[in-house]
Amino acid sequence: MTWLVLVGLVVVCALALVGAWLHRADLARMRETLLERERAQAAGDEAARLQHPVIDLSRCLGCATCVAVCPEQGVLEIAHGQALVVNGARCQGIAACERECPAGAITVSIANLATRRDIPVVDEELAAVGAPGLHLAGEVTAHALVRTAVEHGTRVARAVAERRRALGPLPAGQVELAILGAGPAGLACALEATRLRVPHVVLEQETELGGTVAKYPRRKLVLTEPIELPLVGRLAARSYEKEDLIAIWERAAREHALPIETGAAVEGLLVHDDGSRSVRTSRGTWRARHVCLAVGRRGTPRRLGVPGEDLPKVAYALIDAASFTGRRVLVVGGGDAAVETALALAAQPGHTVSLSYRQTAFVRVRSRNAARLREAVEAGAVRLLLGSEVRAIAREHVVLRLGEGRELELENDEIFVMIGGVPSQPLLEQAGVSFDPARRPQPRADRRGAPAADRRATAVPALAFALVTGVLALGFAIANLDYYGLPLEARPMHDKHALLRPGLGLGLAFGIAAAALVIANLAYLLRRAQRRPFRFGTLRTWMTVHVATGLLAGLCAVLHAALAPRDTPGGQAFWAMLVIVATGGIGRWLYAWVPRAANGRELALADVRARLAKLDGPADGFAARARAEVLRLAEARQWRGSFAGRLLAFAGVQFDLRRALRRLRAEARAAAVPPAELGVALALAREAHREAIAIGHLEDLRAVLSTWRWLHRWLALLMVVLIVVHIGYALAYGSLLGERGGS
Numbered sequence: 001m002t003w004l005v006l007v008g009l010v011v012v013c014a015l016a017l018v019g020a021w022l023h024r025a026d027l028a029r030m031r032e033t034l035l036e037r038e039r040a041q042a043a044g045d046e047a048a049r050l051q052h053p054v055i056d057l058s059r060c061l062g063c064a065t066c067v068a069v070c071p072e073q074g075v076l077e078i079a080h081g082q083a084l085v086v087n088g089a090r091c092q093g094i095a096a097c098e099r100e101c102p103a104g105a106i107t108v109s110i111a112n113l114a115t116r117r118d119i120p121v122v123d124e125e126l127a128a129v130g131a132p133g134l135h136l137a138g139e140v141t142a143h144a145l146v147r148t149a150v151e152h153g154t155r156v157a158r159a160v161a162e163r164r165r166a167l168g169p170l171p172a173g174q175v176e177l178a179i180l181g182a183g184p185a186g187l188a189c190a191l192e193a194t195r196l197r198v199p200h201v202v203l204e205q206e207t208e209l210g211g212t213v214a215k216y217p218r219r220k221l222v223l224t225e226p227i228e229l230p231l232v233g234r235l236a237a238r239s240y241e242k243e244d245l246i247a248i249w250e251r252a253a254r255e256h257a258l259p260i261e262t263g264a265a266v267e268g269l270l271v272h273d274d275g276s277r278s279v280r281t282s283r284g285t286w287r288a289r290h291v292c293l294a295v296g297r298r299g300t301p302r303r304l305g306v307p308g309e310d311l312p313k314v315a316y317a318l319i320d321a322a323s324f325t326g327r328r329v330l331v332v333g334g335g336d337a338a339v340e341t342a343l344a345l346a347a348q349p350g351h352t353v354s355l356s357y358r359q360t361a362f363v364r365v366r367s368r369n370a371a372r373l374r375e376a377v378e379a380g381a382v383r384l385l386l387g388s389e390v391r392a393i394a395r396e397h398v399v400l401r402l403g404e405g406r407e408l409e410l411e412n413d414e415i416f417v418m419i420g421g422v423p424s425q426p427l428l429e430q431a432g433v434s435f436d437p438a439r440r441p442q443p444r445a446d447r448r449g450a451p452a453a454d455r456r457a458t459a460v461p462a463l464a465f466a467l468v469t470g471v472l473a474l475g476f477a478i479a480n481l482d483y484y485g486l487p488l489e490a491r492p493m494h495d496k497h498a499l500l501r502p503g504l505g506l507g508l509a510f511g512i513a514a515a516a517l518v519i520a521n522l523a524y525l526l527r528r529a530q531r532r533p534f535r536f537g538t539l540r541t542w543m544t545v546h547v548a549t550g551l552l553a554g555l556c557a558v559l560h561a562a563l564a565p566r567d568t569p570g571g572q573a574f575w576a577m578l579v580i581v582a583t584g585g586i587g588r589w590l591y592a593w594v595p596r597a598a599n600g601r602e603l604a605l606a607d608v609r610a611r612l613a614k615l616d617g618p619a620d621g622f623a624a625r626a627r628a629e630v631l632r633l634a635e636a637r638q639w640r641g642s643f644a645g646r647l648l649a650f651a652g653v654q655f656d657l658r659r660a661l662r663r664l665r666a667e668a669r670a671a672a673v674p675p676a677e678l679g680v681a682l683a684l685a686r687e688a689h690r691e692a693i694a695i696g697h698l699e700d701l702r703a704v705l706s707t708w709r710w711l712h713r714w715l716a717l718l719m720v721v722l723i724v725v726h727i728g729y730a731l732a733y734g735s736l737l738g739e740r741g742g743s
Helices: 002-042 065-069 096-100 146-167 184-195 211-215 242-255 336-346 367-378 425-431 459-479 488-493 505-528 539-560 569-613 622-640 643-651 655-670 675-740
Strands: 051-055 076-079 082-085 106-110 134-136 175-180 200-204 221-223 239-241 260-262 266-271 277-281 284-293 328-332 352-357 382-386 389-393 397-401 407-411 414-417
Touching: 002 076, 002 082, 051 082, 065 076, 065 096, 096 106, 134 146, 146 175, 146 184, 146 284, 175 184, 175 277, 184 200, 184 211, 184 242, 184 284, 200 284, 211 242, 239 242, 266 425, 284 425, 328 336, 328 407, 336 352, 336 367, 336 382, 336 414, 367 382, 459 539, 505 539, 505 675, 539 569, 569 675, 622 655, 622 675, 655 675
Parallel strands: 134 284, 175 200, 175 284, 200 260, 328 352, 328 414, 352 382
Antiparallel strands: 051 106, 076 082, 221 239, 266 277, 277 284, 389 397, 397 407
């Protein structure tokens, strides 16, 4: 017994040490995550210009699935056991996180949609509100993905086909649908209209198909995500180079004889009394009952507004980097287009490539482009000029303003300005499109078909299923109470023994069903893994099945044991299964509620920091010293303090706070600080100290409660081992055990 106690003590101490070390490492990682978010906020890049992830902390379970499936690094991380938007500016709007979240806790929507006046107002069918017969699709709606553009174009064609049946025959001299733009949305709309036999015409101002994609640099990878083109089918790959994707579109246009007019720049739209529209272009006028605007969002290129910008060496797009060799090139911009242009030019021989960006760090570029840029800078292929702005352009050089009023005169032959474009909003407004946020329809339901505020929790359907099956199991037990109510030694004489005993008949079937349900239950782990062998079904559905199969396996095990589990591997597996169900339920509830409070406190502390930043004063004045003292105090309590130290501070023995307040009062008297300013600083110090302690305590609590997760997992492993032993034992000695009526 002494040896057992000694070994147990050593094991417990070792586990406690490992747990403490892992917790400290987790705190360090979390601290860096929150600091990164603060840097993004300071740069004004916390939220994306268009699509942006929004997290409902009341539902987030902290499973980190959203982080695993996000194709961009740094957008989402886990803090205080829940998901956190760190750098929303990098979000590409793919919405993989929204599709995979098992609790429906994350949505990807357009940032600040309720107040923005640069987003067109459309209804659920992508029809312009207040302009019947006018639809928008693709990038013009502020959705930039190729996959989304294809979905939009398909949806518009179907809506027009449905409306066509209500309108009746088409008047002479008209087409049913005029599609403006032959990009991803316009081509998908034309293909679906062809499939539905809707008379249409496609008007494209350029001489080639592809829209914005056609203006990408040569061989650029275009992320499509899995998409399905009407009449073409599902594209085999998840990404294509620009030329390959355009080749697919051109082949589809030829094979299905799409009526495309290239070189037809739109000059105006006229609405007639009957609701039809005349589309006037540089190649003629078409009259249509419906119009689909798939014209993109970029519009005209955004200009620098500096002297010399009209020189021939200034360009706003790069089509073929190979046509430029041996040139001194400056690329201006901080997005993916600018980075990809610089990298494409740097790959050509003889170039001297510089990249100018007004910010001090890249926050809006994809992680893959950021990694390639770092490699190019380290290799000397690209000269990076962060924190610089173009002030003037001359024939042989360009003048850049650097920090602290310094200027740099850079010898230069070519300049590529890649700072986005000005949307063609006037053309859209002339066509009847509204940008008034007050007219924007409120979403009645989320994409799963249920009101967003009333989505059922993942556990509800599983628990309802468990309740029904539990009632059925109870009814079955009551119906056979004449057998289950007997003592074990009397059961072999009962008529139902051959049917209900664990080793034969229905009793054995219950055991086989319990084992099969355990296997199905463990399949959830494969689906949840980042590198999983199969992808079908949503994780939300799999989690529901995980809960349901776990509960049902327990019920089957109860009936398999004939309501009298014994001290055998099967009986021990049965008790382990019950504990697993209990720890799973308790752990899920704790993870759903405890972290939410921690993140709420984190937001409160961020608010305190924001108010501290508003304290005015010189860099070496009282306000600056007060800010530094308060932030040092919060930093020490939140990240560096021990559990015992926080407990003492929380109990009222707040020595560090009192010392800090005394120092602030002394400095205020020495600097003759007004009492009102001193009062604000002291109040912020107390609030920051209180919030930091609360966050630290909640994080300690979350670390303790994570024991449930590990207990759940290790018990599951133990249960599987016991089930395997039980099955082997039953196969070897099933006949003998069956005669004794054991489990």
